[in-house]
Amino acid sequence: MSRVLVTGAAGFIGSHVVDRLLAAGREVIGVDSFTGYYSRDRKLRNLEPALGSDGFRLIERDLLDLDLRSLLAEVDAVVHLAAEPGVRRSWGGEFDVYLERNVRVTQRLLEAAGEDGDARFVYASSSSVYGPDGGRPVREEATLRPASPYGLTKLAAEELVALYGRERGVPATVLRYFTVYGPRQRPEMALSRFIRAAIGGREVRVFGDGEQVREMTFVADAVGATLAALDAPPGGTYNVGGGVRASVNQLLDCVRRTLGIPVEAVYTPAVEGDVRSTWADSGRAARDLGYRPSVTLEEGISAQAEWALRESLATSIA
Numbered sequence: 001m002s003r004v005l006v007t008g009a010a011g012f013i014g015s016h017v018v019d020r021l022l023a024a025g026r027e028v029i030g031v032d033s034f035t036g037y038y039s040r041d042r043k044l045r046n047l048e049p050a051l052g053s054d055g056f057r058l059i060e061r062d063l064l065d066l067d068l069r070s071l072l073a074e075v076d077a078v079v080h081l082a083a084e085p086g087v088r089r090s091w092g093g094e095f096d097v098y099l100e101r102n103v104r105v106t107q108r109l110l111e112a113a114g115e116d117g118d119a120r121f122v123y124a125s126s127s128s129v130y131g132p133d134g135g136r137p138v139r140e141e142a143t144l145r146p147a148s149p150y151g152l153t154k155l156a157a158e159e160l161v162a163l164y165g166r167e168r169g170v171p172a173t174v175l176r177y178f179t180v181y182g183p184r185q186r187p188e189m190a191l192s193r194f195i196r197a198a199i200g201g202r203e204v205r206v207f208g209d210g211e212q213v214r215e216m217t218f219v220a221d222a223v224g225a226t227l228a229a230l231d232a233p234p235g236g237t238y239n240v241g242g243g244v245r246a247s248v249n250q251l252l253d254c255v256r257r258t259l260g261i262p263v264e265a266v267y268t269p270a271v272e273g274d275v276r277s278t279w280a281d282s283g284r285a286a287r288d289l290g291y292r293p294s295v296t297l298e299e300g301i302s303a304q305a306e307w308a309l310r311e312s313l314a315t316s317i318a
């Protein structure tokens with residue numbers, strides 16, 4: 001396998017996947033339309049290391065407008081990360097955007113992959129397909145009952161991946177990431193907001209009582225699972241969790257300790273569709289992909305805080 005197409009290449013997880021593929025000696029074509037979900041400058045900074053590499057080509061276009069068949073003819077594998085993320089904004093009038101970017105884009109890519117023949121396809125899904133976890137670690141065969149429109153579009157895309165696998169022979173793997181964090185994390189995610197507030201000396205808004213618990217996955221671990229999936233036999237669906245869980249209040253405490261800055265929390269109403277707990281059983285990924293998450297929460301939050309400090313310096317100088 002020599003050349004990989006990464007969709008959503010300028011995003012949080014996508015830019016790390018690109019960096020790791022380049023470091024492994026693979027050529028990468030990255031596609032990103034720089035949607036307005038968060039700032040273009042942030043995404044360009046995510047891509048800085050890759051843009052200096054001969055093995056990387058960026059195509060700045062919407063996947064809905066590209067000739068995907070020609071593009072897929074150039075690659076041996078696709079890592080499909082492009083999406084409209086976020087539970088909160090998926091309610092109400094924005095749902096069309098979620099359908100376009102999460103469902104229609106995936107269908108177009110799968111059509112092209114089905115015509116092209118044998119490109120390996122890895123789809124980035126989400127723990128949001130499960131809904132409430134019943135207070136136990138979830139396995140992949142659990143009932144899927146998304147608690148948000150976002151989760152529903154991720155599930156619809158998973159079903160498309162399964163359909164094109166069965167009917168058109170697309171050799172695909174589905175990864176269900178559980179809350180991913182680390183350097184370049186999306187700015188609206190809780191940990192990002194907490195760290196920025198601490199650096200800026202501001203209070204933070206916590207949705208609900210802050211006792212909702214998340215399985216936290218450091219981005220390097222999620223990326224490791226993604227590269228392993230490219231090389232493993234296709235057909236599987238895998239949970240990718242970090243093996244550590246923390247409540248939102250515990251995350252905030254860890255930020256206070258790491259940065260040594262007191263941050264005041266203001267509690268606001270819970271977000272609809274925000275489940276009380278996420279908890280991954282990643283045993284199948286361990287068995288089939290050799291997945292072993294290795295970064296502790298303290299190490300991961302320190303790495304994200306260091307990056308955020310560099311970011312705030314870079315953007316205040318710019």
Ligand SMILES: NC(=O)c1ccc[n+]([C@@H]2O[C@H](COP(=O)([O-])OP(=O)(O)OC[C@H]3O[C@@H](n4cnc5c(N)ncnc54)[C@H](O)[C@@H]3O)[C@@H](O)[C@H]2O)c1
Binds near residue numbers: 062
């Ligand atoms: N971050 C997490 O905790 C998490 C958890 C579970 C699943 N995921 C999934 O992982 C993937 C990446 O998430 P992320 O946090 O890196 O998000 P992100 O928003 O940082 O990255 C997504 C990128 O896709 C691009 N994009 C969106 N629609 C596009 C289109 N039509 N054409 C071209 N580019 C387009 C955006 O511009 C953005 O740069 C998503 O599929 C998301 O659903 C993320």
